[in-house]
Amino acid sequence: MKDLLSATRELLSQLGTEVVGIANEYSDIFGDPTISEQLNRFRIAYEEAISNLDSPTFRIATIGTTSSGKSTIVNALIGRKIAPMEADEMSAGILTLSSSADRKMIIENVEGAVWETGEWSGVSDEELYTHIRDRVMLPYHEKRKLKELPAPQITVLGSLLPVEDRSLLNLPDGVNLEFVDLPGLKSVQDRTNLKVIQKRVNKAFSLVALDYGQVDEQHRKQLLEELKKVVNYLQGRTDSMIFILNRVDLRNSGDLPLEERIAKLQVEIQEILSLPDPPDIIPFSSLLLYYAQCAWGTVAQTEASQVSHDKRSQLLKAMFMDCSGTINQYTQGNRKLKNWFRNIEDSLEDGEPVDDETMRQILQYALAWSGGEKFWYCLRERLFDAFPVLVIAPILAGVLESYQALFTSVDSIVQTRRLETVEEINVKREWVSQRRKELSIRVQKSYSEFKQDVERIIENLKKSAIDANPETRVAIELQMKGLQGFGGLLDAIQEVEKDLNLKIMRPIKDALKKNKPSHELEEKLLQVVNPSLTRELIKAYDMAGRRLINFSRFDKGFVKEVREDDKQAIREVEADERSVRKLYQAVRQAMSARAEFMLQAQSKKIETSVQTLINQKIVELIIYAQEVLPDLNLSEAIIADFKRNMSDNTLTLPSEKMFALIDPVVVNPITAAVKIGEEQVTEYRESGSCFKTVNPVSVTHDIMQEVSLRQVILPDFDTMADQWASGVSNAKSTLWDSLRGWIIKYMDSTNIVLNESINEMLNLIERGLQEQLIRLEQDLNLEIETLENLESRNKSSQKIACQLESIAIKNA
Amino acid sequence: MSNFDLGEIFENNVGKPLKKLFKYGDTDETSDPVKRSRVLLKSRDKNAPSINAPTSTLVLAIRVTSSNIIHFLQKGDYISEDLGEDLYQCTKFLWIGSQQDFNEQISSLFLPYNFGVQSTEESEYDVYLLRIQLRDYDEGFMPNISSNRRADAFLRLPEIGKLADISKRLAINSCENIGFYQC
Numbered sequence A: 001m002k003d004l005l006s007a008t009r010e011l012l013s014q015l016g017t018e019v020v021g022i023a024n025e026y027s028d029i030f031g032d033p034t035i036s037e038q039l040n041r042f043r044i045a046y047e048e049a050i051s052n053l054d055s056p057t058f059r060i061a062t063i064g065t066t067s068s069g070k071s072t073i074v075n076a077l078i079g080r081k082i083a084p085m086e087a088d089e090m091s092a093g094i095l096t097l098s099s100s101a102d103r104k105m106i107i108e109n110v111e112g113a114v115w116e117t118g119e120w121s122g123v124s125d126e127e128l129y130t131h132i133r134d135r136v137m138l139p140y141h142e143k144r145k146l147k148e149l150p151a152p153q154i155t156v157l158g159s160l161l162p163v164e165d166r167s168l169l170n171l172p173d174g175v176n177l178e179f180v181d182l183p184g185l186k187s188v189q190d191r192t193n194l195k196v197i198q199k200r201v202n203k204a205f206s207l208v209a210l211d212y213g214q215v216d217e218q219h220r221k222q223l224l225e226e227l228k229k230v231v232n233y234l235q236g237r238t239d240s241m242i243f244i245l246n247r248v249d250l251r252n253s254g255d256l257p258l259e260e261r262i263a264k265l266q267v268e269i270q271e272i273l274s275l276p277d278p279p280d281i282i283p284f285s286s287l288l289l290y291y292a293q294c295a296w297g298t299v300a301q302t303e304a305s306q307v308s309h310d311k312r313s314q315l316l317k318a319m320f321m322d323c324s325g326t327i328n329q330y331t332q333g334n335r336k337l338k339n340w341f342r343n344i345e346d347s348l349e350d351g352e353p354v355d356d357e358t359m360r361q362i363l364q365y366a367l368a369w370s371g372g373e374k375f376w377y378c379l380r381e382r383l384f385d386a387f388p389v390l391v392i393a394p395i396l397a398g399v400l401e402s403y404q405a406l407f408t409s410v411d412s413i414v415q416t417r418r419l420e421t422v423e424e425i426n427v428k429r430e431w432v433s434q435r436r437k438e439l440s441i442r443v444q445k446s447y448s449e450f451k452q453d454v455e456r457i458i459e460n461l462k463k464s465a466i467d468a469n470p471e472t473r474v475a476i477e478l479q480m481k482g483l484q485g486f487g488g489l490l491d492a493i494q495e496v497e498k499d500l501n502l503k504i505m506r507p508i509k510d511a512l513k514k515n516k517p518s519h520e521l522e523e524k525l526l527q528v529v530n531p532s533l534t535r536e537l538i539k540a541y542d543m544a545g546r547r548l549i550n551f552s553r554f555d556k557g558f559v560k561e562v563r564e565d566d567k568q569a570i571r572e573v574e575a576d577e578r579s580v581r582k583l584y585q586a587v588r589q590a591m592s593a594r595a596e597f598m599l600q601a602q603s604k605k606i607e608t609s610v611q612t613l614i615n616q617k618i619v620e621l622i623i624y625a626q627e628v629l630p631d632l633n634l635s636e637a638i639i640a641d642f643k644r645n646m647s648d649n650t651l652t653l654p655s656e657k658m659f660a661l662i663d664p665v666v667v668n669p670i671t672a673a674v675k676i677g678e679e680q681v682t683e684y685r686e687s688g689s690c691f692k693t694v695n696p697v698s699v700t701h702d703i704m705q706e707v708s709l710r711q712v713i714l715p716d717f718d719t720m721a722d723q724w725a726s727g728v729s730n731a732k733s734t735l736w737d738s739l740r741g742w743i744i745k746y747m748d749s750t751n752i753v754l755n756e757s758i759n760e761m762l763n764l765i766e767r768g769l770q771e772q773l774i775r776l777e778q779d780l781n782l783e784i785e786t787l788e789n790l791e792s793r794n795k796s797s798q799k800i801a802c803q804l805e806s807i808a809i810k811n812a
Numbered sequence B: 001m002s003n004f005d006l007g008e009i010f011e012n013n014v015g016k017p018l019k020k021l022f023k024y025g026d027t028d029e030t031s032d033p034v035k036r037s038r039v040l041l042k043s044r045d046k047n048a049p050s051i052n053a054p055t056s057t058l059v060l061a062i063r064v065t066s067s068n069i070i071h072f073l074q075k076g077d078y079i080s081e082d083l084g085e086d087l088y089q090c091t092k093f094l095w096i097g098s099q100q101d102f103n104e105q106i107s108s109l110f111l112p113y114n115f116g117v118q119s120t121e122e123s124e125y126d127v128y129l130l131r132i133q134l135r136d137y138d139e140g141f142m143p144n145i146s147s148n149r150r151a152d153a154f155l156r157l158p159e160i161g162k163l164a165d166i167s168k169r170l171a172i173n174s175c176e177n178i179g180f181y182q183c
Helices: A002-025 A035-055 A068-079 A126-145 A192-202 A215-233 A259-272 A286-296 A309-322 A326-331 A336-347 A356-370 A373-416 A422-465 A470-480 A484-512 A517-526 A531-548 A569-600 A603-628 A634-646 A717-777 A786-807 B006-017 B032-044 B062-077 B085-089 B099-110 B147-160
Strands: A055-062 A094-099 A105-108 A118-121 A152-159 A178-181 A205-211 A241-246 A279-284 A550-552 A557-563 A666-687 A693-716 B057-063 B091-097 B127-134 B161-166
Touching: A002 A373, A002 A786, A035 A241, A035 A373, A035 A717, A055 A068, A055 A215, A055 A373, A068 A094, A068 A178, A068 A205, A068 A241, A068 A286, A094 A192, A094 A241, A105 A126, A126 A152, A152 A517, A152 A550, A192 A569, A192 A603, A205 A373, A205 A517, A215 A259, A215 A569, A241 A373, A241 B091, A259 B062, A279 A373, A286 A309, A286 A356, A309 A326, A309 A336, A309 A356, A326 A336, A326 A517, A326 A786, A356 A373, A356 B099, A373 A634, A373 A717, A373 A786, A422 A470, A422 A603, A422 A717, A470 A484, A470 B091, A484 A517, A484 A603, A484 A717, A484 A786, A484 B062, A484 B147, A517 A531, A531 A569, A531 B032, A557 A666, A569 A693, A569 A717, A603 A717, A634 A717, A666 A786, A693 A717, A693 A786, A717 B147, B057 B062, B057 B085, B057 B099, B062 B085, B062 B161, B085 B091, B085 B147, B091 B099, B099 B127, B147 B161
Parallel strands: A055 A178, A055 A205, A094 A152, A205 A241, A241 A279
Antiparallel strands: A094 A178, A105 A118, A105 A152, A550 A557, A557 A693, A666 A693, B057 B091, B057 B127, B127 B161
């Protein structure tokens, strides 16, 4: 890594010197406005790259499944207790631990923060820990039950073990390290937070923590599914990933042998994440390493520890208490070692300090027994491969693109300078003018075709009401046209619909049908919906459930009839209606939030899908440009300029609000005869069989009256779920429209960038030809030798750029 | 054809792994999938619909990008109550009909060697088909049903359905115009 970094710095510096040298020597060529602008862009990118290479940062993100002990792992690896370890919800924010000579904590002032924000210097680790836990995570955890909040973003600057002891990772001097402790997926249910986290994860090497307690037959499938979601939703880079199977100290004698368990898990993880090779899985006991490493501190073992005796004693006592099982397991059969540990435990009880030499030995054992040693070895090896991809390539990307654009433009101009007669120049001018028209027509045609294709595809996808299988028909059409890439988009939308069905609609419907207690439903919903929306939904669920008891069952619904003139009854029935509407509103809000989250989770898939589709069109155009512009290095110049300009034009998924649900309440005004009282009347009835007599009889009659009633019909629980499902299904059409707009907007901007690049480069050539004409007329033409010298210098700079490129993409 | 035993190849590649997956009853060892399904139907419990029951056979199409579930099914691992949920999430389109309709319209897609329908140039739109024998009629698998009822039906699948066959990787156009509808 050290050599690679030095070589990169050296080559980049050479490239800068070469380019500056050429620019100074051939100032007439570099005076052209386009080339001058490209030189300026190169200069900015070059200076930025030089500065970034001076102190590059290697980022390690910890992600993981529920209760996998991510924060304990982070603390064990940095040698400090900073990340809150008590409960998952205490690690709900984004905690960045960055190597620095200063000790500082920065809590970003994100919008809506209900916790303290600002900067603190010179704070002890104990104070940092308490502050993060009690004054940031706790208020965040409490307040997000009431309203949606952005997650806290905390940066702690200070010493980190792998930087203080660079031998652990063979980290070259000057390379900074950053650990990013990210919340579990359970604490991230909204789009905004997911987006922030995705950005941090996809630039980092990922440590993925798994809980050993979940790998048994009963829980493994669930664990693997959660893992798949964690990695895919957070957009972890599967090429730069180590899995840590934490808490292996929980193993008992009846478990499968660890090697066998890990081998099985490797196959399963490889399959579920579609990895090319079996992944590295390190069995780990983070608690043991955490106690021992923090009792030593962040410095290398060759130096004197900075940890106070009190702190060390406290941590070691806790280690003996919490990790006695592991210590017993590894000292079994070695009486001497067992006694050695016992003596230390006794000394601690007697209040005697543990000296550095003894501590070093304890740490060595802890590293070996906890899996720490194996972990550092594995990360060291992997870092070597990941360093060019994760650190060097992103730094060099901008400067190499700018260089390529500049180099190809200069080369084009050099070719105009080789024209020796006015006739030759005039022929080329005519040729350029002709090609400008042809190229413009072709780009426009290709763009229109693409636009029509997208329009038609999306219109077809919206035909689900009349076509039983529109997606298949579209997929067939796409395949016939050779257009790959749309599959991800087709899958993503269907996946969102199905997720809403399974994760939101179904649990609510089931709870309503079985009259389940609200806490059971709440538990399920909290897995996918943020606490404030879940709270609203549960309130609405409770209220609607209580109100519907007073209704009678009726075909596919519930019915209640009340007299219009009974004010109390009308008020009651209106409250009933409101409760069901409130439930619908809460369901709609929860579904919208979840759909937004799911779309964000799949943003990479959708964006890649659309990008692949558009790239196919661009490749077509590039091939065409190469065919029609074989001379003057023109097509290369256009492509290089286009690529550089497109790097600023990234594709990001738009935000969407969706779902409209129909009004569930049907109110019918009806009239019916109702009893309003009774009256006594005398009726005359015959009695007797042979000698009939007619006698007066007093009878009671109901007094009936036609009155106005309000009949309220509410859907039954299955119909409710059908109506929610139909709301989602209808929204799909809106979503397709929105995606169509988004794709076309992106294609529009691509089209503009491409046209700009074409015009820019053709203008450059025309100016070059004009300049050459003047030179010929004034007999100022550069000598062949000078041109060859320029070309040769250009080539040597190109060689340096190629070497840099090969470093950047070596392992990509 | 005489150089290799189709039946043996089918049995080794498809039949044996599938044997592990049947939730009730034993599988038939016959190599011809059509004959096999007939024998299989005879041996099923008395509640099974007759061969001509209109909805005895369910076919699910799963896009190749979700092939993980196919691998799980082929291995016979992870068959659990939530298989229905996984299948609901992965199914792109489906078909339901009588065994007779299946034999006439769909069964050729399940033949181990049917070069006309199998994907020769791999595409992201390719699919695998799963044949599931249903014990009970379930309207949730019918066309034009709400997605809520469809999800319910899939969740009942571990109780009422029995996985009978998995096709080879098929080109999407082989599933055109034979009555599949969106899941």
